[in-house]
Amino acid sequence: MNPERFMIWSDAFAHPVTRGLSAAVGALLIVAPLVIRSLFAAGWIGRERFDEMFLRWKSWLWLAALILGPILLGPGCVVVAVAVLSLPCYREFARATGLFREKLISAVVILGILAIAVACLAHQALLFHALAAGTVGLVVIVTLPKDQPTGYLQRVALGIMGFLLFGYFFSYLGLLASTANGRPLLLMILLSVELNDVFAYCVGRSIGGRKLIPHTSPGKTVAGSVGALGLTAALVAGLAHLIFQGTAMDRWDLLLLLGLVVSVLGQLGDLVLSAIKRDLGLKDIGAAIPGHGGLLDRFDSLVLVPPAVYHFLSLCLGPLGLSLGVQVATGGGP
Numbered sequence: 001m002n003p004e005r006f007m008i009w010s011d012a013f014a015h016p017v018t019r020g021l022s023a024a025v026g027a028l029l030i031v032a033p034l035v036i037r038s039l040f041a042a043g044w045i046g047r048e049r050f051d052e053m054f055l056r057w058k059s060w061l062w063l064a065a066l067i068l069g070p071i072l073l074g075p076g077c078v079v080v081a082v083a084v085l086s087l088p089c090y091r092e093f094a095r096a097t098g099l100f101r102e103k104l105i106s107a108v109v110i111l112g113i114l115a116i117a118v119a120c121l122a123h124q125a126l127l128f129h130a131l132a133a134g135t136v137g138l139v140v141i142v143t144l145p146k147d148q149p150t151g152y153l154q155r156v157a158l159g160i161m162g163f164l165l166f167g168y169f170f171s172y173l174g175l176l177a178s179t180a181n182g183r184p185l186l187l188m189i190l191l192s193v194e195l196n197d198v199f200a201y202c203v204g205r206s207i208g209g210r211k212l213i214p215h216t217s218p219g220k221t222v223a224g225s226v227g228a229l230g231l232t233a234a235l236v237a238g239l240a241h242l243i244f245q246g247t248a249m250d251r252w253d254l255l256l257l258l259g260l261v262v263s264v265l266g267q268l269g270d271l272v273l274s275a276i277k278r279d280l281g282l283k284d285i286g287a288a289i290p291g292h293g294g295l296l297d298r299f300d301s302l303v304l305v306p307p308a309v310y311h312f313l314s315l316c317l318g319p320l321g322l323s324l325g326v327q328v329a330t331g332g333g334p
Contacts, residue, residue, distance in 0.1 A: 012072040017184035017242050021191055022072070025064055032057050063298070071177070071186050076121060078177035078186065082170050083117035085295065089166040092294045096276070096285050097158050104146075105159040108138045113167040120174035125320070128175065132168045136160055165272075165303050166296070172306035179320060181243050188239045189262065189309060193301050196232040196266040203227030217274040225267060232266070233259030249316045261312055265304040273300035 013019045036057065040050040070081035090109055094100040112135030119128040139159040143152070176185055204224025212220040236259030237252065244250045249258075273296055277285055284293030314320045 009073045012074075012183065015181060015184045015243075017239060018072075018187060021184070021187040021239075022068060025068065025191070029057075029061060029064060032060075067190060068187075071183055075174070075177040075182055078182070079117055079120040079171075079174035082173045083113060085299070086113045086167045086170045089170070089295050089299065090162050092285050092296050093162045093166055093276075094158075096280055096282060097162075099155065099158045099162060102143065102155045102159065104142045105139055105155060108135060108142050109159060109163045109167060111135075112138070112163055113171070116168065116171045117174065120171065120178065123178065125175060128171070132164075135163055135168075139163060169303055169307050172310045175320065176306060176310055184239075184243050185309075188236065188243065189305060190302070192232055192236045192239070192259075192262050193266045193305055195235065196228050196263050197270065197301055199231040200224040200228035200267065203231075213271065216278055217271055220267075220271075228267065229260065229263045232263035235259065236262050244317075247317060249313065254316055258309070258312060261308050262305055265308050266301040269303040269305065270301045272303065273297070 013022065033054065036045075036050060036053045039045045040047075045053070066081070070077035087110065090106075090113065091100070094106055100106060112131060115131050115135070116128055119125070119131055140156055143155065173186060173189075176182055176189070179185065200220065201224065204219070204221040204227070207221070207223040207227070209221050209223045211218065212222050212225050233256050237255035240255045240258055241250060241252075244255075249255070273285065277283070285296045310320060
């Protein structure tokens with residue numbers, strides 16, 4: 001990708017998948033309040049449920065703008081937006097676990113997140129990976145001079161977990177944004193991860209049956225998980241076919257496998273945060289988004305997906321990390 005195109009909006013809707021998904025999101029946001037009002041008028045939902053659903057819809061209005069805006073503006077904006085998301089997500093995790101008391105570890109994590117963002121902005125993917133290893137190493141050693149071995153394993157483990165999940169893994173979105181078809185690819189990932197949750201909920205409520213892992217997430221069922229797996233895999237395969245036409249990735253076995261990776265890791269990301277909340281005895285890990293809880297409560301399903309998609313595409317199309325100028329759709333150079 002040419003440097004002058006790193007932050008530009010003039011070709012924001014050049015790709016048909018970008019146009020289609022942006023229009024679909026806009027249509028859903030317009031139709032949603034009409035559906036909610038209709039359900040309430042028909043007596044299918046009560047006042048409390050109506051108020052809750054309407055509050056969620058209002059939150060999604062600005063969430064959609066904050067998500068779509070950086071993607072359409074360009075990769076540089078995505079990198080900045082991801083860093084802005086990572087920092088409060090880590091703060092929520094640190095507050096919930098008590099890690100915020102470890103000032104040195106939190107300082108290292110925050111500096112690591114910012115350094116990785118700079119590496120993305122500078123098109124230095126190899127530095128991106130090196131900084132991840134370096135940050136983990138610093139978390140391990142930074143509190144040693146305090147000579148307080150009691151609690152060492154806990155604070156170091158929490159620091160590494162917080163950095164990897166909510167800093168390093170999220171930052172892969174910046175690497176993906178810097179590929180030639182970064183916009184449609186990111187929109188596909190974000191939409192499919194969100195719909196993965198919706199599919200699991202709808203299928204699970206419709207069919208019921210055996211609980212998936214009831215002590216961790218009582219509301220999830222095996223039927224809902226399997227249903228989401230099939231529907232999300234089909235959705236991702238169809239969209240990825242349009243994005244990767246003419247490449248080695250454009251094979252239905254690979255496209256479906258990519259869809260399965262997105263669905264499985266999306267569900268596991270949700271379960272990881274559920275396990276954390278159950279362990280801490282919390283319903284929500286924050287309260288930043290009305291009707292949704294904290295940022296991590298909303299974006300938990302996204303945690304594990306970006307690095308998996310990035311490395312899956314690298315295996316199929318060549319090592320994306322060696323050059324952020326690689327054109328994903330054609331396999332060509334910058």
